[in-house]
Amino acid sequence: MSTFDAGDRLLRRTVLAGGGWTAGLAAVALLGAAAELLLPAALGHAVDVALTGGSIWWAVSACGLVAALVCVDALTDLTSGFGAARATAGLRRHLLRHLFALDVRATRRYPVGDLVGRLVGQAADAGQAGNAVVLTVVAVLPPLGSVVALAILEPVLGITLLAGLVLLAVLMRAFVADASTATAGYQRVLGVIAGRLLESLTGARTIAAAATLRREENRVLAALPELGRHGRRTWDLLARASARTSAVAPLLHLSVVAVGGYALTAGWLTPGELVAAVRYAAMGAGLGAVLATLNHLVRSRAGAHRVAEPLREPATATGDRPLPPGGGALRLRGVCVYGDDGRAVLDGIDLDVPAGATVAVVGASGAGKSTLAAVAGRLHDPDRGEVRLDGVPLRDLDASALRRAVGYAFDQPVLIGATVHEAIGLAMPAASATPPPADGRPATPAVLLAARSAAIDDVIDRLPEGYRTPLADTPLSGGETQRLGLARAFAAERLLILDDATSSLDTATEHRITEAVVGRAGERTRLVVTHRTAAAARADLVAWLDGGRLRGLAPHRRLWADPDYRAVFAPAGGGS
8 A cells, every 4th residue: 555545544534533523523514504504595585674674583593693603613613623632642642652563673764853743743734634624525515505595596696606616626626736745745854854853962962072063954954945945835836826716706706796786687686685695606706715724634634644654664463472481592593684775684593592591692893783682582573584482483472471571771771751760660560650659769679679780779879869860850871871771671581681781881880780690590591782802701602793694602712712703802902
């Protein structure tokens, strides 16, 4: 299915997502259209009755219809606001859940700033779809009803109005086609700028240190001229369409008035019917007002197409098998992972990690170490081959069972949670759900044990509110952030994967953490991505990657005889 078709399908779903509020808007808008169509007829009858001295019922009816239109305006604002809010919230929730269900390779195809733009801006545009569709359809009813009403009063009047409406419809159709392209281009370029801006903000220290502020500013704003072209094109199209309809509408109105005046002198119409005809002519000529609702519909459609693009990425399928009893034996068979350019990042990896063993993964930059760590715990699936944990393919495992069994720590961890306690207890449902007590101690022994194992407990104890300290108010160094990430990972029950997770630590702290990780043999399986000789030497086995292939699997002391293996550690200045 193309992005175009997926976007239109999403647009239809979003129209229905407003639920009862969109249905209420449709009912209120239809009531308003009916009142608007009845009002000229009521005024016409009131004029005729006034000239002949009859009942004032028609005048009272006209006043009632005006009151109804006032109420319709208020209810339209209410129902459209709640309907759009509900649809937008549902769309954002759907997109966010889908993004979290994707593997990391799929999300990397979209810059974070671009995804934020789709989630915040384009989802809000698409959330207006129900309102735009209902109001566009209803906005067409009074002009079409005016044609019918004029035809009933005098067929020549109906034909005159219909001819002008056909011309206006042709002009609007051209506007919709051109404006859709311009709006989609505007939103696309806006996403590019947002993505570059977030990259720059993330690397602000690097930019300042390199004194490349002006160059980075130019890079972020390089697409600004293109954004301006799309924006000017959109407003230019709207201005031209408005000018054309504004030119046609008065002429159409005058034509109906002229014909109506002749019909009055010829005795075909009464004075009241002429008043009604003039009102219907004004209503029919007001088809140009549909441009505003059409413009909203164009924006909603473009927004839906932008939101649909990442939704087309297939979510990672989850199984339903539990883990059998075991100690975390990890097996990779024929594992291949390819980059977007088709190059093999991992090529035919066969690796057995015994339960409870520690395996260090080493290799030169670009050898595939982080990719191996990613597929070992199913951050993403291999393109070929299979990964098993205690004999069960990771693809078949229940998602909650997998995440309880496997823990990750990274070189640059992202801390999630309102407080330090929540950041550590993220992978411990019972711990993260319960706030720490008032004395600042952690809510569960598991959180305290994890903090001690990661050598971060002394830092937390010095914080103003201990484990209750908000993350936003916690100044952390790079090493302290890594230690919090390690503490979070220690909740793993069977397999602990450390992807260069001690790179920012001092020697003493790293030794203490290494003891916690590898010091208790058989507690759980550990896969440690590192380029430090000491970590490799402490491991039971070393998996040596070279160009995406497993070049060696043996203890460090045995591999050390190979000069190519020693060269892996040379940039870090490691010794034997």
